Amino acid sequence: MTTNISRRGFLKSAAAATTVLYVGANANGAAAASGRADAMLNPFVKIDSDGNVVAIIKHFEKGQGPATGLSTLIAEELGVTMEQIGFEFAPSNPELYNNLFFGPFQGTGGSTAMANSWMQYRTAGANAREMLIKAAADAWGADASSLDIQDGMVVGSGRSAPLGEFVSAAASFAPSENPRLRDPSEWKIIGNEKTRRLDSPVKVNGRAKFAMDVQLPNQMVVMIKRTPQRGGLVVSVDDSAAKEVKGFIMAMPLPTKHGVAVYAENTWAAMQARNAVEVEWDMSGAEARSSAQIRDEVLAALDAAPVYNVNEADRASVSTAVDGAATVVEKTFYFPLLAHTPMEPLNCTVEQTAEGDIVLHDGAQMPTGPHMAYQQIFELPPEKIHIKTMLAGGSFGRRATPDADYQVEAGLAFAMTDRSRPVKLVWDREDDVRGGYYRPATGHKVRVGLDAEGNIIGWEHQVAGQSIMKGTAFEAMAVRDGIDHSTVEGLADNPYTIPNMAVGLTDIEKATSVLWWRSVGHTHTAYVMEVMMDMAARAAGRDPVEFRLAYLEGGGKDAERKAGVLKLVAEKANWGQPAAGNVQGIAVHKSFGSYVAEVVEISGNPDDGVQIEKITAAVDCGIAVNPDIVRAQTEGAIGYGIGHAMRERITLDGGAVEQFNFPDYEVLRISDIKSIETHIVASAEAPTGIGEPGTPPAAPALANAIAQLDLRIAELPMAENGVSFA
Missing domain, CATH: 3.30.365.10 (Aldehyde oxidase/xanthine dehydrogenase, molybdopterin binding domain)
Known part of the structure; x- marks a missing residue:
């Protein structure tokens, strides 16, 4: 998945926007500035004669931070401060504002906002800078290479002036074929720990306008x-x-x-x-099944041969290897329907x-x-x-x-x-809980074979669940050879170098309507992978961190980055040295191009109440454009992942949803987690997703901590399967 867009492709879209979005146009079709000297210098940058800069944001803002992140890229390349830039949302126009990962489709999702816009928005800012500098160079009779824009001022050749003075003239220039992108050594805003969100003040003072x-x-x-x-x-x-x-x-x-x-x-x-x-x-023609019936269908599918082979491993030989292992670790997992329950219905x-x-x-x-x-x-x-x-x-x-x-x-x-x-x-909350779309019900059945030295010699993995993509407009894009990858992502494509791993899949009939839910298939695949890795490590008599690292050796950059967050979180959480009376659990997972490892430290016990004392996270999401947002999103994603594992589930009685609101669909409470600490890996890699990757490792890290209290949870939520919470 590339994070770039060709210069020529960008220039074509810029030219289109210039012609369409300027107020006037010359008779020959060339763009002309409006009488107010406002200019859309390209589809993503608008500047008026007062020098007010507006970033046009193609990804909507639901709290995850693209309004600030994408504005940061433009501000950095253009040469203005975050106080000198505002934002507005792009109109519906997939020709100009499509998600580069979605094809000809404008949309936000899959933690793609920064990843697919990284070069696009930097190029937009750089082009706007060069066009303004050319206008200033002509006005001053100066060499354009001697000029720059800093803090909203065009400077150089012994002169300075607000960039707004050159907006009208800049509109007559065509965008450059190769605008110079600022070197990381020049960055003042990207990666700056002090950069704060642009949308926070209006949300605090009540001026923000939600739908x-x-x-x-x-x-x-x-x-x-x-x-x-x-x-x-x-x-x-x-x-x-x-x-x-x-x-x-x-x-x-x-x-x-x-x-x-x-x-x-x-x-x-x-x-x-x-x-x-x-x-x-x-x-x-209505849904009439109960949750128990749906669960039975899922588990029955796990006991039969899978319909699809997800990877190329020979299932028969893998099964034989597991059967002949010195030790076999096996578990069957079940994950219920879940609602999304955003704060704004x-x-x-x-x-x-x-x-x-x-x-x-x-x-x-x-x-x-x-x-x-x-x-x-x-x-x-x-x-x-x-x-x-x-x-x-x-x-x-x-x-x-x-x-x-x-x-x-x-x-x-x-x-x-x-x-x-x-x-x-x-919609009211009852509509949201009872009449919406849900994370699919899914089951996993796993057998892992270990040799006498505790090494994995075979991994047999079967999944049964409700396909999100099949039967929708996204089927042609997301389903290949009958396999809905959103059901099995994070399994066969995980960075572990596991020998003889066979993954199979069977679809079952959908219950009500199913939909992607924060981190989609990774919500359950990470849980199963990381719980099974933990069980295998314990069965082998090896430390869970050391065991995981052994299966990341020699796996290339992908495995190296996953190992990097694992080592960092172990160091920062004092792995193996919890506070007196506490226990720890660990999990690591790659999703949406990013790598997150988490250690959960708990006190208490399942009978009298488990308390989450601290969660430590290590994150590698490439260049952290806005570190404050990266930490905030990681904390929120952890809370979301922990909350669903603790208490949340949607159940059906005769096809009707039994839950109605937060009293019986219990989301995370602020007292459930005492502390979260996030560490960001310094990286020169292009940015990847951050809205979702913190969710997948959270639940298995908690489960692996609880397992140290002699209770291994294979069915969620935990509160319905033997765990009480303080």
């Missing part, structure tokens, strides 16, 4: 009465009781029959009216302009999806659909679905009206 904050004149609020079992269809609607609710407007079935849209003047009225609406459902607002254009206000994680859907719903060309991306209060994957589910709900609800009033769709 839920959208309040358009004369808008209606719509909430959806959903089927209690996924797949139920509306037969009839009785809104007579809802008419008694002050503020109720109307209730109509969605054209898909998947729910009833209940309209009201405000959110509270919509909630009350929705509760009052009576719906008759056709459940003939799903919502968006749709309106129609006087010109008949449709505008969607949304914390849009993948704008291309709803953009395409709205072309069909409203029968309009793409240029008549506009998406205004807002801040989002979390996502963890939930705001990006293959079918643009909640945006389609809002679009259909708006299309059913006369379109004279904007429609704001609001």
Whole structure:
């Protein structure tokens, strides 16, 4: 996966943006500056005559930091401070703002924001710098090579002036074929420990506008009465009781029959009216299984031969090797459905302009999806659909679905009206927990054979689970030879040099709707890999760190970097020397191009209560553009991974979700982890993901610590399988 974009490709997109986004254009088609001397010097940089610099951010901000990170790249290359740059979100335009890893698709996910934009945004800043310098050189009669931009001032040849003075003239220059990127020795902002987030002040003072904050004149609020079992269809609607609710407007079935849209003047009225609406459902095609039935299906699939061989190892010979081993370590694991539960429930607002254009206000994680859907719903060309991306209060994957589910709900609800009033769709927490998409239920069955010296001689690994990608628009891209890689990522492609490793996969029928969840398949594959490595090390009578390092020797740079974080975390956590009465567990995993190792130190015991005293993490994500964000994301990812392992699960009874809100879907509490300490590996490698990689090692590190108390957890959540927490 490359993190670069060709210079020529960048220049083509820059030229396109220049022509389109300038206010005026010359008769010959060349770009011209506007009367206000504002300039889009390329698709990612906008500067006005006052020298105000705006970074155009193609990845939405849900708390993970791209608004700051991508602005940092432009500020560094352009030569302005973080106080001199602002940001705004890019419009929906996959030709200019596509995710370079997703193809012709604009979207945020897979911890790709920094990795796919690293060279793109640096090049944008460097091009803007060179264009401004050329304009200054012409104005001053100076050699352009003697000039630079520092702290927002063009300086050199004994002169200085604000860069805003040269914006209009700079717009007449074509972007350079090869803009000079600043050498790392020149960096002032990239990697600076003191650089702070651009979005924090407005979030603290209340000026930040999240999607839920959208309040358009004369808008209606719509909430959806959903089927209690996924797949139920509306037969009839009785809104007579809802008419008694002050503020109720109307209730109509969605054209898909998947729910009833209940309209009201405000959110509270919509909630009350929705509760009052009576719906008759056709459940003939609805999900009817219980969680126990789904679990049984998964485990039964693990006992049968796999449908797909994930790697090229011969399963029969691997099985024979394990059968003949001096010691066999084996375990069967099960992982339940999980909800995403971001702090801001799903919502968006749709309106129609006087010109008949449709505008969607949304914390849009993948704008291309709803953009395409709205072309069909409203029968309009793409240029008549506009998406205004807002801040989002979390996502963890939930705001990006293959079918643009909640945006389609809002679009259909708006299309059913006369379109004279904007429609704001609001989900509540119960909708989120009961009517959403879930991390798939998955099982693993593993047998590891050790010889008399404790060396691995065979690893037989089988996975059964619900495919996220199959049956979606992403199947052609993500499924190869029948294998949905998102189910098995982190297994056959792990950096360990394990001999005779065979990985098999069987898909089972999906329960309700499944979706990527923070770190996707790595959420369960890392748990199984690291628990099994720990079990094998203990069976061999070897230290778990030393045992892992032995299987990273000779594996090239990939293994070296994984070994690097393992050694660093062991050193920083005082591995093997916990505080009196405490025990430790360790895990290490590579995901989204980054390497994270974690040590969890706990006190107490499973019967009376386990307390997490400290978690130490070591992270190698390449160049840490914003170290403060890297640490914050690692801490949040650890908390997310620990929380799901401790208490979280979604269960079904006759196809209906039993949980409804945080009282019975218990997320992490602030008292659950006393301390987290993160160490960043110094690196010259290109940046890789950081939003998700801290999640996969967290749960297995906790499990491996609890195992030192003679309880090996193979089924989650832990609170339902023998562990109480203080």
